[in-house]
Amino acid sequence: MKTYKMSKERFPEFIDIIKSKSKLFGPVKQKEKHSFEEIDDFSQLDFEYQRTQIALKKFLTPPRYITKHFTKDGIEEILPLDEKNIVIGAHPCDIHGVKILDRLFLGNIKDPYYSKRRENLIIIGHSCLPDDKCFCHSTGTDMVEDGFDLFLTSLNGYYLIWVGTDNGLDLAIAAEDLLEEEINEEVIQEYFIWQQVREQRFSSNVPYFKYLADIMDLNYDSEVWEQFGEKCLSCGTCSMVCPTCNCFNVDDKILMSAEEGVRERMLDSCMLPYYSMVAGGHDFRPNRTDRIKLYYTHKLKEYIGKWGQPSCVGCGRCVEYCPVDINVLTVAEALYKEVGQTKEVLDL
């Protein structure tokens, strides 16, 4: 992996160069929230952000898009446009989120819509410092080794830039005049110090995270689920903001002319009523408790069984956005307390 150094003074020029290559998106402050938006000018970018409301999935599985267009003559398949987008400022947790989506959509059966968008998305990561809602060091997603094209670590007066892919190298070569190749001992020392400082900033340590699969299994019939079910509003916010939630629904629409129509795909959430209802009206998960259980069992237990890690990246979005305080941290904590005497067995 190639590494460069770039003075922060040259950063606006760097942005100009990459912006000349393709559309550029980055974190922009909108009222109290941040959002990845298209960038016209360097000044719009705000890297002092904790988390955007919607993760990188907005570029890969948009909330709603057309997949087919029907006319009387036949069906036209609508694939995403073949144009590159660059997104700058993605934090490690969000890059891990994309890696989890990749596993699902680019696995044995490739999703053509996702695949096209993913091919065309260039990710430039950016280092971050955690707030009280971040728990990525508990999910093992606080650092990122791949999944990005370039990664910028912000140090004192300069950036350290990692190159992750050929696409990233192309950008680096285009910005060659701004980059220094020499990384001396001092820089390495500074990077290590920065890492230690960052490590100390994590306030929500969840030591039992690595036992989550067991904790979930032992608590399958726990009353805790009922309590959360009672509180849950079934609003689906947790799914909308989660970087790894990807469930979708498909719907056909006839346009006003009645001569043509479209098939649309839109984000869905297993927290919403009717998510599991089949034709004829049988609902496999009629109440909120069933649906919360599915959400958390899938993310925190079954996914670990399959891939050795949860499908949670510790970004803290559910912690920030759930209106009734149901999130990975509160659910994990409540289940952990339920285990009771087994704690000793788990050796914590």
Place this chain on the structure above:
Amino acid sequence: MSTQKCNEEINTYKAQPAKILALKDLTADTRYFKVRFVDEKIIEEDYRPGQFAILSIPGVGEAVFSISSPPTRTDFIEFGIRRVGSFTEALFKLKVGDQIYIRGPYGDGFDMKGLQGRDLIIVSGGLGAVPLRSVLLYVEDRREEYDQVFFLNGARSPADMLYRDDFIAMASREIVETHLSVDKDDTGEWPYNVGFVTALFPKIAERVVSEKTTALICGPPVMYKNVIKELLKLKIPKDQILMTLERRMKCGQGHCGHCAVEGRYTCLEGPVFTYYDVQRIKELI
């Protein structure tokens, strides 16, 4: 294999047009559909019994249906479809010669090759006859590959029995030992058994060799419960009881999430599960 250009991506969501060849009402609300792909190069034999297809009508939507014909009979695909929702409402308005779109096959289905040399007990109830008809016709076409084969079918009444003529013909062909039953005979002319499907087990019990038997069952939940009890009495191992389950699905390819049961996608790892799985995976039934 198709002559695909290098690097050309397959769009697995692209459905193929097919024409309706024949229609027949099986019961008051269930209809038989026989279809053939418009593109003659598509081979209709590349699937396993128990797999399903996704039918679509542009402008109405897509829905998931079990394939009811066997891969041993080519040039057409058959479905048995109950009118229960908005998609089937539209589907039932179509006539012979009309076009629909089909993609698939999806799911793992029954591993009929893996079952070679074994005894089979095939038990269906109500709409469960649809996927199991594919198994039955497959076994009839390749009878020499299996040892004893028993077929037990239950329906509420003669009028509610799917594929009634097919199964009566099957009983008289005697290639597969067929026992038909209705819960209630309201016609007074039903020549076969009356009673729940479980009442048919004494007819085969003595001849069942539990070590070499696999049971394939499909039906409503209450039937599963009682039939499994009978099969366990016959000492059929739990991992040799294969059942096919239903879930909501939007993609058939493990992408949309709707059919997830814990972490398993019914569309990829099912819809056929063993009773052993069903007991272990919470909320499977």
